[in-house]
Amino acid sequence: MKILSGLSLQEIEEITDELKASKFRARQIHNWIYLKSVKEIDEMTDLSVKFREELKKVAKVTDIKIKVKQVSSDGTIKYLLEYPDGECVETVLMRFDNRANLTACVSSQVGCAVNCSFCATGKRGFIRNLNYKEIIEQVLMIQRDTDLKVTNVVFMGQGEPLLNLDNVLKAMEIFNENFQIGARRLTVSTSGIIPQINKLAELDMQSTLAVSLHAPNHEIRLKLMQIEDKYNMSDLHKALKNYVEKTGRRITIEYLLIKDLNDTIESAKELAHYLKDIKCNVNLIPYNPTAENDYQRPSNNSIMKFKFLLEHSGKKVTVRLERGADIDAACGQLKGKVC
Ligand code: SAH
Ligand code: SF4
Secondary structure, three states: OEEOOOOOHHHHHHHHHHOOOOHHHHHHHHHHHHOOOOOOHHHOOOOOHHHHHHHHHHEEOOOOEEEEEEEOOOOOEEEEEEOOOOOEEEEEEEEOOOOOOEEEEOOOEEEOOOOOOOOOOHHHOEEEEOOHHHHHHHHHHHHHHHOOOOOEEEEOOOOOHHHHHHHHHHHHHHHHHOOOOOHHHEEEEEOOOHHHHHHHHHHOOOOEEEEEOOOOOHHHHHHHOOHHHHOOHHHHHHHHHHHHHHHOOOEEEEEEEOOOOOOOHHHHHHHHHHHOOOOEEEEEEEOOOOOOOOOOOOOHHHHHHHHHHHHHOOOEEEEOOOOOHHHOOOOOOOOOOOO
């Protein structure tokens, strides 16, 4: 049985060829899957009933299930999706009231090997990579369930996308070509896997690269992220400069703010110094509590002070709005299991 979600037009043509149908049928099926987000072959109403019956014998729309769906008071929706092998990941749909954007936050792996101290996903360890079809299915699931069209995709769910780069790049290509989501509306967030950042620079990626820096210096970063031991901040600095030079694109620096750990005035100044020759915007993420550690969120006052100091150094700084915290859908709270 073929699964239609995730197939390219050519792959769908192979099915219609086998059924001795015209290539135009393949185009119709493709539109139903990617633009109209149908749940069943029977919803493809411009195909004859006879052809739909033949198609149903060899193919179905999807083989993943929504295991749990939670809606936050701010409109954020979190889905726990189950793949045929029983593994689950979370996908989050965020709506920002002041914009027409609908952003899907997708997972790239089940679990994550990087194991940052502040992150609920990392605590599970690495289970497996998602293939590109399993990645794009997350967006299709959202579209099918809500009848809305996703406009932006961020790889900020579970997993380290750059440790599953081939599948992530293929998924991005499909988002771009089949879903008609522009490259600029796709963001890949990484904990800083240097060889893969260099590879993206060579590939001249047109999407946004977001880097989870989270610290102003080696010592603090090491406390938060074991990966600093392997790919340290000074090598990362070179990789980021190279990335900007090769692609001409501005990087997003993500900086988690944790009370009394990396939110001080000294940290802000040190961070500004580190970033001074890197073309970037900074996105401050006030820490979202998880059950696994006792870090705390800074006061609004110190968040604003930190922001001001960075802005003073000439950077554009945003503070990430917390979305869906009441359903554990905010950054770092995704575990991929029913709690
Ligand atoms: N593995 C990638 C992408 C997924 S995490 C990465 O680390 O960049 C997406 C973002 O959520 C990262 O910036 C991550 O550091 C942040 N995050 C993780 N735990 C968090 C927490 N408890 N509170 C706020 N943000 C968190
Ligand atoms: Fe993995 Fe990102 Fe969580 Fe770190 S923050 S453990 S890299 S998912």
